[in-house]
Amino acid sequence: MATHKLFNLATGLLIFIAFLSIPFTLKGQQNPGCPADESHRKLLEDPKMRQRFMQDMQKIKEHKLLQQPSATRTDSVRIVPVVVHVLHDNGKGAISKAQIENGLINANKNLRRLNADTTATRAIFKPYAADLKFEFRLANIDPDGNCTDGIVYINTPLTYYASDTCKSVSWWPTDKYFNFWTVNSIDPSPWNLGGTIGGYEQFPWTYGINQTYGAVVRHDLWGKIGTASSSSTDRTVTHEIGHCFGLWHMWQDQSLGGAGDGCTFIVGNDCTDNNDMICDTPPMLAPAYGCTYSLNSCGNDTVGPSPFTNDMPDQIENYMSYHSCQNMFTKGQKDFIDAVFATYPELQNLISPGNLIATGTNDGYTPPLCPPLADFDSNKKMDCKGVSISFSDFSKAGVADSWQWYFPGGNPSSSTAKNPVILYNNTGSFDVTLIAKNAAGTDTSFKKNYINISENTAQFSNSEYLEGFENLSDFNNNWMVVPSNGTGKWERKEGVSYSGNACIMVNNYTGLWYNETVEIISPSYDLSAIESPELTFKVAYAKYDDKTSETLKIYVSLDCGATWTMRYSKPQNLLSSVPDQTTPFIPNSINQWKQERLTPSPTQAASKNVRFKIELAAGKGNNLYIDDLNIVSKFVGIKEAGILNGTVKIHPNPAKQEANLSFATTQVVSDVNIAMYDLYGRRTSEILNGVDLLAGEHHYKIMLPVNIPGVYFVRMSSGTLNWTKKLVVY
Numbered sequence: 001m002a003t004h005k006l007f008n009l010a011t012g013l014l015i016f017i018a019f020l021s022i023p024f025t026l027k028g029q030q031n032p033g034c035p036a037d038e039s040h041r042k043l044l045e046d047p048k049m050r051q052r053f054m055q056d057m058q059k060i061k062e063h064k065l066l067q068q069p070s071a072t073r074t075d076s077v078r079i080v081p082v083v084v085h086v087l088h089d090n091g092k093g094a095i096s097k098a099q100i101e102n103g104l105i106n107a108n109k110n111l112r113r114l115n116a117d118t119t120a121t122r123a124i125f126k127p128y129a130a131d132l133k134f135e136f137r138l139a140n141i142d143p144d145g146n147c148t149d150g151i152v153y154i155n156t157p158l159t160y161y162a163s164d165t166c167k168s169v170s171w172w173p174t175d176k177y178f179n180f181w182t183v184n185s186i187d188p189s190p191w192n193l194g195g196t197i198g199g200y201e202q203f204p205w206t207y208g209i210n211q212t213y214g215a216v217v218r219h220d221l222w223g224k225i226g227t228a229s230s231s232s233t234d235r236t237v238t239h240e241i242g243h244c245f246g247l248w249h250m251w252q253d254q255s256l257g258g259a260g261d262g263c264t265f266i267v268g269n270d271c272t273d274n275n276d277m278i279c280d281t282p283p284m285l286a287p288a289y290g291c292t293y294s295l296n297s298c299g300n301d302t303v304g305p306s307p308f309t310n311d312m313p314d315q316i317e318n319y320m321s322y323h324s325c326q327n328m329f330t331k332g333q334k335d336f337i338d339a340v341f342a343t344y345p346e347l348q349n350l351i352s353p354g355n356l357i358a359t360g361t362n363d364g365y366t367p368p369l370c371p372p373l374a375d376f377d378s379n380k381k382m383d384c385k386g387v388s389i390s391f392s393d394f395s396k397a398g399v400a401d402s403w404q405w406y407f408p409g410g411n412p413s414s415s416t417a418k419n420p421v422i423l424y425n426n427t428g429s430f431d432v433t434l435i436a437k438n439a440a441g442t443d444t445s446f447k448k449n450y451i452n453i454s455e456n457t458a459q460f461s462n463s464e465y466l467e468g469f470e471n472l473s474d475f476n477n478n479w480m481v482v483p484s485n486g487t488g489k490w491e492r493k494e495g496v497s498y499s500g501n502a503c504i505m506v507n508n509y510t511g512l513w514y515n516e517t518v519e520i521i522s523p524s525y526d527l528s529a530i531e532s533p534e535l536t537f538k539v540a541y542a543k544y545d546d547k548t549s550e551t552l553k554i555y556v557s558l559d560c561g562a563t564w565t566m567r568y569s570k571p572q573n574l575l576s577s578v579p580d581q582t583t584p585f586i587p588n589s590i591n592q593w594k595q596e597r598l599t600p601s602p603t604q605a606a607s608k609n610v611r612f613k614i615e616l617a618a619g620k621g622n623n624l625y626i627d628d629l630n631i632v633s634k635f636v637g638i639k640e641a642g643i644l645n646g647t648v649k650i651h652p653n654p655a656k657q658e659a660n661l662s663f664a665t666t667q668v669v670s671d672v673n674i675a676m677y678d679l680y681g682r683r684t685s686e687i688l689n690g691v692d693l694l695a696g697e698h699h700y701k702i703m704l705p706v707n708i709p710g711v712y713f714v715r716m717s718s719g720t721l722n723w724t725k726k727l728v729v730y
Helices: 035-043 047-066 097-111 116-120 164-169 236-244 331-343 345-350 353-359 472-478
Strands: 005-008 013-016 078-088 134-138 151-155 178-183 199-201 215-218 376-378 382-384 387-393 402-406 421-424 428-438 441-454 465-467 480-482 490-494 502-506 517-521 533-541 551-557 565-571 594-598 611-617 624-633 649-651 658-665 669-677 683-693 696-703 710-717 723-729
Touching: 035 047, 047 331, 078 097, 078 164, 078 353, 097 134, 097 236, 164 178, 199 236, 215 236, 331 345, 376 428, 376 441, 382 387, 387 428, 465 710, 472 710, 490 517, 533 551, 565 594, 683 696, 683 710
Parallel strands: 078 134, 078 151, 078 178, 178 215, 382 441
Antiparallel strands: 005 013, 199 215, 376 387, 387 421, 402 428, 428 441, 465 624, 480 517, 490 502, 502 624, 517 611, 533 594, 533 624, 551 565, 551 611, 649 658, 658 696, 669 683, 669 710, 710 723
């Protein structure tokens, strides 16, 4: 594997060197070394791998000596069949076919030396600039002989922190198709580097042309349009192809596994044995950045069968450098690539006439119309009843020319428009179906419970809310667990809690991929009746180690979930309630919980229809638990501190048939009302009604509902003293 990164001095982020550039440096700032060199060095520490590698290098050198130099050859353009696997997160990173084609068009121009900036190649290097004579084409026939556009879309959490594992979800035979994978982010840990990696690839030797051969690239660095429109260069794919075809960096002493420096010939005595094993790419001392034409880091440019008779400046124009002015490959690099292809039968088959016919990439092939792959999206998936939702056809592969939609619960309930607008007047969760057609075939996309419509008024209208997740039925009916594109989810957990017998939790130890996001949405609340409302909750959480990187966020919606505003965010180091733990974390005492709070904005606090969305973005952490999620006035407990003597107690709790209420006051409390309410704010029993209490202890018996288990609230209200306690009835 080869991975390349540089330090983006403008942002302080580590960025992939192959396709970003830095025209300046900061005083005292150092760029990190290339992970490709480090990976190769570690690989060659294995004697067997080193022996295999040296044997392959010898074969390549022999083929290179046997072949006619490229300057005198009349070889034709070689076609490379391509498949691009687009790994996305519910559409994030699902780049368009136009962007994919743009990335390949740009790469082909660079490979064929048809790029617009060839004029920027300095005169001293123009005689050595080469057309590699390769052209990449999207496949028109898939491995099963079916029609394809050479693009596969996969919705998977493996699009984040991608490693070779991501390739397992989609790959085509690498001796027949060159595989690219586009992703949202890449795991830096195999190279012990932090920051942001833009891409990596696999050399053809050592591991061979196997299921992981090809290149992984971040989607926002593919091409120059779409999600990559703000990218500073279109040379990403070009650099990756160079490595996949066997090219090294000019400072990369491959025979020593990256040891030594680029100016010292150690293994042999000339340019054919050292660094990139190519003689018309002047050696470089080390990775360099920017675009400094005066850079000349080595003085041994003429040693061996070098075409140079004088000391040359560094060839910063070369695509295998880290400079911002890349615009050329050399004839020597073309010769080396041709020798690599002659060495590996899989690569020979990849570009063979028979394989081009089998993949539909041969000259003169007219691709047939493919059936569409039905897919769709909408401008929102949640809203209040009485609103219209816009749907958009995003079918891929063959272009659809007719559409049949079904919208149970919507008005109209069906449509043949490409992008219909549907009115939802009823509450509930509703499926959506799209049947996309063209002359070649039909495909159906069905999404269950895709649209969720709520009442315009809040589900709960109390003066405060206490949620302990004690009742399974209430949890299933009131809370919405949002499906992720992975395996993780929020779930109710019995036997673990801060109080009572249950909580909600995320199995973050084994259940989530890196950067997988899991969400849970609360029922709706009327906050307007609460003086200065505040959401508080207990959380128990352990990091796995110092590499853990995840965040708990809470969002607020005032329009039934149509839009959300983030109001709370805490990273792992501020969220932890216990020390790091490398075994599955399960809290076993209240000391392992901590309280968190969220204060709504003034607009949110005055709203009569508020929902909360709790989101965990996982990052190799440990289990997380939440309990006692309460919405109360932030003044509760302040006014009462001088009136209550001790705490309010309800025992037993949980209880059946009856429970005992006890509390003490330090002064007279007038016009006291105590009653019990269910989760919906309905009064189920009355304990006191307009009674004046003297200072002292007070004890009352609470008769409980018969055969109606659930969570209830015992609430006291008066002019000077107010409190609420949760009571579980079983």
